[in-house]
Amino acid sequence: MDEPPTGIAIALEPLVTRVLAPNPSPYTFTGTQTHIVGTRDLAVIDPGPADAAHHAALLAAIAGRPVRAIVITHHHRDHSPAAIRLKAETGAPIVGAAAFRLSDDGPRADAAFDPDYAPDRVLADGERVAGEGWTLEALATPGHTSNHLCFALLESKALFSGDHVMGWSTSVVSPPDGDMTAYMASLEKLIGRDDRVYYPGHGDAVENPQRLVRGMLGHRKQREGQILRLLGEGVATIPAMVGKMYVGLDPRLAGAAGQSVLAHLVDLERRGLAIAEGAAWRRGA
Structure with a gap:
């Protein structure tokens, strides 16, 4: 199988472009996928790891257009660290998932998380961020992490599913921040929706999302x-x-x-x- 191209902007549909970061691993598959939403002004979803080549690729894909928001699904180190530099370059606010907090004294899971993640605005379930011709609505989907959000692109019925639902693998649910009870409830939440396609943080687009989610629920059971x-x-x-x-x-x-x-x-x-x-x-x- 050919290696997927990193650092190249690939149009997935008129409002969505994908750029793959060069961070493949057993946990990230071919790498973390950053999605750029919009045509005249933009949202950048999960700008990825703090990698200079990926940052340059994102700036090339943005091509000088205004960025309205840097949108974060969750605070893992392969998804959010590049937000700081991208904010400095574009002036866009960082919005989406809440900052990481573990309230218990049990085994720590901090090693997988971005300690510098600091959103300018936390989005609650149902809150929206919008630009010219596009609207993203936050969907609270805790489980993989306590603060995980998916984002629905209302204009095309696409769902940016982060690490909650991926086509290549099931999500890792790692306590204490990861929670299987919440994860199963978040999968059930998706069953009641009519999204056309999922664009995950890793792996190919999911063209039949309802069937996949039902299969994931069955797998966990x-x-x-x-x-x-x-x-x-x-x-x-x-x-x-x-x-x-x-x-x-x-x-x-x-x-x-x-x-x-x-x-x-x-x-x-x-x-x-x-x-x-x-x-x-x-x-x-």
């Missing part, structure tokens, strides 16, 4: 069933569960798989179906 069966068989630790559930997994992704299992266990614990006993777990009522 299948994982939940696997965990309950393993608990019933006396498999008590997360590494042991990962070994049985993710046969053939790339070893580089074992930590992420363990975090997703933990997220399911926390959700099951809330429902009384699993009980934590130190580092081990057992089945609840």
